[in-house]
Amino acid sequence: MGKLDGKVAIITGAAQGMGAAHARLFVSEGAKVVITDIKEDEGQQLATRLGDSVLFVKHDVASESDWQRVLDQTIATFGKVDILVNNAGITFAKRLQDISADDYVKIFKINQLGTFLGVKTVAKPMVAQGFGSIVNISSLNGLVGGAVGYTDTKFAVRGMTKAAALELAPAGVRVNSVHPGVIETPMISQPGTEAAVKEFAKTIPLRRIAKPEEVSKLVLYLASADSSYSTGAEFVVDGGISAQ
Template sequence: MSRLAGKTALVTGGAQGQGAAEARAFAREGARVVIADVNSELGLAAAAEIGGDVQFMYLDVSLADSWKQTVATIDENYGRLDVLVNNAARYWTRPILEESDEALDAIIGVNLKGAFLGIRAVAPLMIASGGGSIINVSSTAGISGHAGHAAYGMTKWGIRGLTRVAAAELSPSRIRVNCLVPGAVTGPMLGVNIPDSDQRDPNRWTGLPLRRPGEPEEIAEGAVFLASNESSYITGTDLVLDGGATGTG
């Protein structure tokens, strides 16, 4: 399949979970893929396992200089960038009254500021490439209020606002900006609240219309769609992949 043939894609937080699934799906569709993450060990392993034209680069999304270096290396290696997935994130649940200043700054730095820095860093190379697609990753915690999700949720609400502003600013440069909005998805992040062995237990999901969490590969198909020319008339909006969690009831 070649829905992304000729495109170069950068997936942050691509060492595991949804980011790794997106890197795999992009490679399957013919893209050259850069997996960028702070976890070099897992990132290198993911790139090697996927094979093909997939490369790992160290990137801390919360640091402007780290972005500068990554984009310069992509320009040097590939001479273009067509797709950015701002997927890297941190997650925990904690009541507002127990959240520390340091933890708050840390989660905003990665989840929200990290996405802003990414958009700002890649836009010039994308413009020079003739345009592109930026895919930010929010969450159902960014379209509703879940107790314990103040710090994480505010970053995910913020991502949806950033998406709309960036879409408005970058449309004239032929860059589309959209948001993936996953609900609960199996993997290490869901493991913060639900042990791996229980994540697919249908008894846990009786309140969800589809009666199960999403799989990283299902979110990745949404990313392929937003990255590809099939979504050429879509910008500044959300693609919700949540098993019916927010649209029903």
């Protein structure tokens, strides 16, 4: 018996990286999963590989109308929504002096606005059914400083999680944030970042970069009934970085 038998989940930014790892694990635990991303080819290919339990929807997380369309298609296909994993996110390998206003707005729209719209969109059906779990993927940089733009939005996701958790708790809807450290995903493989990431890995107490699946297991815990008394909390998976 799977931990998510009978549950329906939406996972954003799930065409690759951590989102894809979350989707694979959720399906293996019995969930029906709607994976969303702007990367249509990769998203559809993953959905095809995972089978009939998965639906891919092309999705701009910064668009309120796109969020409504995702919700409508989820309910039309699987009948409900029990879990939302706000996983979509971006960053730029740029210094403060080199980030343009357009860069900053793009980071804000995907990381912060996209998370807000996701929470807002699923809150109504979750409240109506009396249960639900929302997992917002923040970052280690939602706890400590890092790149300007990325850090700002990830701190905001942390605060938004707490505010939403307090409002939705009486209705049985839980909201928690996950704070990964350095994870082996395409985000950290941008041009110009490889050497810096390797050097940073030497400073991690566990002396390595995490696999996406290691984050997925924590996300599964928060999505499932195993975490039934956890809401408004931060869950850190960073190899011990924040303990230093």
